[in-house]
Amino acid sequence: MNDIELRHLRSFLAVARERSLTGAGAVLHLTQQAVSAHVRHLERALGVALLVRTSRGVLLTAAGEELAAGGAAVVDDVDRLAERVRAVADAQAGTLRLACCPAATSLFAFDLADALEASVPGLRVTLKAARHPRDELELLTGGRADAAFMWLPVGDGSLHHAVVRSDPRAVAVSTRHPLADRASVTLAELATDPVVRPDVLISPDVERFWIVDPRPDGARAPRGPVVPLVEDCLLEVGRGRGVWFAPQPLEMLAPTGGVRWIPVKDAERFELAVVWTDRAPQTLVTRLIAEVRTLTGHVPR
Structure with missing residues (x-):
């Protein structure tokens, strides 16, 4: 098991999904030969046959079906672990980019930035002004902001949010x-x-x-x-x-x-929320939400 490489497992999972070495290569932007070599390495590491190659593509052996069923969870766990590690690193040093409409955040934005920088060594908080919700959404989805302050509803189900203030x-x-x-x-x-x-x-x-x-x-x-x-x-x-x-x-x-x-x-009432994408550093977002709620006095229901 120590010889299993994550890239080989990713290639095998792509083959299992596509039922084709060529299709997996297209998804992974690899040649068919590279994908085939990855699967062979994985088979040698496990000591089992995972695929049966046919004229119409590939079939999974019983061992291959078992690996496909459990391998995706392993890859997801590793990806989540990597994201948490990056978030911890970001929390120690880096930049947190906040998109905000001045009218919504002028009561706390400057104090918030100061409080975050004081509590997280090495952190730099930048405030990016947005004139309206579409501006904020473009900053978020375009990767130019890590989080934004928006009134709910946001209108995009792929975003996460946490309420930090309630306004009449x-x-x-x-x-x-x-x-x-x-x-x-x-x-x-x-x-x-x-x-x-x-x-x-x-x-x-x-x-x-x-x-x-x-x-x-x-x-x-x-x-x-x-x-x-x-x-x-x-x-x-x-x-x-x-x-x-x-x-x-x-x-x-x-x-x-x-x-x-x-x-x-x-x-x-309107509810103002911190809104973020899956790419945002979760540790910093958690700290951000706590600091804003302290400044606004908001208590979650």
Whole structure:
């Protein structure tokens, strides 16, 4: 067993999946001869025949079937171990790249970066500004950020997340709106107001969450104009062309005049989360989540 090499096992597993030496070579970007040599080395190391070669490809022997059934788990275990080792190394020295929208994270981003660097020797935290969710998603999936701060739902089931803050939902209305002087409003009172929508949300499901569609009574939310950016939403609101729902911290983006933010007392809250991909260093992500929750005072439910 000491003579088994992981690359030989990977080649055999590819052959078992493809039922072809040539097909396995294409998947692994190796020649057929190289794959065949790997399998022969593995057979000699184990002292058993693993394959029966035929004119139509290969068949697995009983021993080959057994190795195929257990070998994948071995390779997965090794891959996970390698990832954990890399994460530990990253946690001791390296860089953690965080994508964040300033409006969502300005209350804690700088303190967070300082706290992480102070607690992890050799770590450098870089903050990458993103204007909207699509920017953040592109930074993550493109490998230019290790983690991001995004309001849920994210709209991408392949991403991991952990909630670090809960924000009330507010509505931005024109100062000329009939409800502009109210201390709070309900969704029923906004039933006929068209909702302005920024063209930055990742999916129709995400958009429906932001505009509260459907409403509690089952009615559809009235659609207002679609605009390029969040800032454009506020300009449309200021001109009385609709309202806009958003997490209350986005109030800091409002222009000085023309717009009023009002809490919506019966609307679901927004949850801000740390979001990351499978490539992110898990040890650092775990530390990141703990530090953010300390700064925001968020206690997971």
